[in-house]
Amino acid sequence: MIVELINTGSELMLGRVLNTHQQWLCRRLADLGHVVTRQVAVADSGRDIQQAVREALGRADLVVTTGGLGPTSDDLTRELIAQLLGRKLVPSPEVLAHIEAFFAQRGRPRPASTAAETLIPEGAKFFLNQYGTAPGLALRVNPDGTKWLVMLPGPPRELRPMFDDAVVPWLGREFPAETFVCRTLRSTGIGESRVQEMIEAGVQPFVQAGLQVGYCARPGAVDVRLAAGGAPAARLVQAGAAVVQEILRGHIFGFDDDEMEAVVVRLLTRRKRTLALAESCTGGNIAHRLTNVPGASVVFLGGAVSYANSAKETLLGVRAESLRQHGAVSEAVAREMAAGARARFGSDFALAVTGIAGPAGGTMEKPVGTVFIALASAGGVTVEQRLNPWDRVTFKDVTGTQALELLRRKLVG
């Protein structure tokens, strides 16, 4: 079965908004066993929309469109598709009643512009909109009934519940899917090419049996994605994952949507340990990421962003002599920052980072990207030196991930 997705919207083509529908729908459909083979975005123009739909229907068994079902002048999808397929638009009493109830509940008169939303292509199935007015629509395209076109409204808060509540059950009846299993192993500390070199031979037997292996490089991390379809899917993915985990061992920090900061908060919570931070060059990146995780306040006591040298002295008790003798970017200062943060916050662990984010500030001896990462615990302070010669924002992300990884390794022993 072939599934294609079409996203309509001029704002997409002008690059004014991010197309979150693609990821959301592709993810949902893949999890249901229907991997989307092609996604297309076009502007709100009759010619572009009709051409994209016509081509997709030529290839696919199921075409899903998003957007263009609303009441404004640039909402064209319903009419264009009815025209393309030679269907009349007919009034739906059920849809009209639903839209009238929607406005009655809000104590507002129904705007005249919603009239277009009460029309549906002849013979179409509709999905009522629980969070808006425009219904979703499903059309059997050919007489023998194997080809369908599904139209969904553009706003995510309308589309997502409609898909989960109405489209998923319908899909299950109309297109019973074969099993599809996908698992991502998230690694850190090794580059993308090295990851592939390490695991290639090990996964080879599973690849021959139908396992798909993909790689995705992220700042400071490499994702290995294992996927398979059909009856042996679960077994294949599980066996492949076991081999990859064995080979990459300590480098695997999480699975699927796990972020490093969430993994660290989880480990600290389980072990009832607390953390403090002393950030210089990462400038709050680590604190910001940790506090994005709900429940972080239980284990994260706080941090000092000590950009200026004086802040390193005042807030963290770094000695002026160490700063003079070794410079702010040095093993000695990283060590004192970590120890200082642990003492000031009274935490079990403290991470400290000092380095040169660039673009300016590098020297021959300490080029841009040089960074010292220290971890203080009851057993003392360990310091690692790294070189992360990336742009400023990536430097902060990669360095933050390395610091959290240092703590993660300590926590998992």
Place this chain on the structure above:
Amino acid sequence: MIVELINTGSELMLGRVLNTHQQWLCRRLADLGHVVTRQVAVADSGRDIQQAVREALGRADLVVTTGGLGPTSDDLTRELIAQLLGRKLVPSPEVLAHIEAFFAQRGRPRPASTAAETLIPEGAKFFLNQYGTAPGLALRVNPDGTKWLVMLPGPPRELRPMFDDAVVPWLGREFPAETFVCRTLRSTGIGESRVQEMIEAGVQPFVQAGLQVGYCARPGAVDVRLAAGGAPAARLVQAGAAVVQEILRGHIFGFDDDEMEAVVVRLLTRRKRTLALAESCTGGNIAHRLTNVPGASVVFLGGAVSYANSAKETLLGVRAESLRQHGAVSEAVAREMAAGARARFGSDFALAVTGIAGPAGGTMEKPVGTVFIALASAGGVTVEQRLNPWDRVTFKDVTGTQALELLRRKLVG
């Protein structure tokens, strides 16, 4: 001139990552006068990539692809396109030298798998990768030289600087565009519908003359986008922008890609003033954003992320009595945090934020989303109370923007 974009990557079709390339490249190309008419995403499969490229080349003058240029086994784009266009892949000594220098700089041996990256389709132009190994490629598709295919690497930190530094100048020479002017005015402190209501009548005459007006709501900000094409474009956009600025006056904090944090760093730098932070509920969001701005170290001395109450006392000198009497989320504590940060860091200004990010921790009197923002300066401390009942991550973003806006207003008088 017709431009199409093709994003390759199985992770896109499986919904494992968000396609940020689409927005970024569509935006950049539109700003250069080339609005993308179709964007397609396909998996890393030979058949799908070649079919998408073949179809796009049938319609477009310029086709841009992203992804599939790296060293791993699922990086197929270079080879597939060379095959499709009947070009041999030939070694490029310049690309080889660049990749060897990349690894030499990092003190690592060049992995054997990077060999594929040193091959380029015969006759192709290449763009060296300043932040990675795989070069970008530009291929003249037809003999009369009006059709081009441009291949860009997948990682955003490689693609974006390559596009800005190398592809944009090349595009300007190869495809001189008709005038297209687009200007975004960034406002804060008013909702999207209210912004539209306020400016609608004022911009009407320009809209009738061809000005396009668009709105985009962001966390804590609303962008007003003015665009026009052809000879009168610059005049129309300028006149429209003047009217919008007059109506929204103090709510406009920046233009185009100005971020609030960059505006604040610029203002502080110009006025030779320094800033410190005391962040509780924003958890490092403000420090992280400020330190993303190159040159921030000149004006940003540092901050305390005081998640735990003890940290508010130790690092910022907030009185235990204030915490007991008013609670951590209170005007009194915000005031003491700001004054404490200003004193400890010795800065001209200090911003302090304390609130309830949620999802837990709300009460009847102080519901989730309650926040106090304080600004300390030589003249004393001012405190504002806000209610930002959003999800945790949005709450942090919106609150951070409100705090920076408080300082911005102070700085512009």
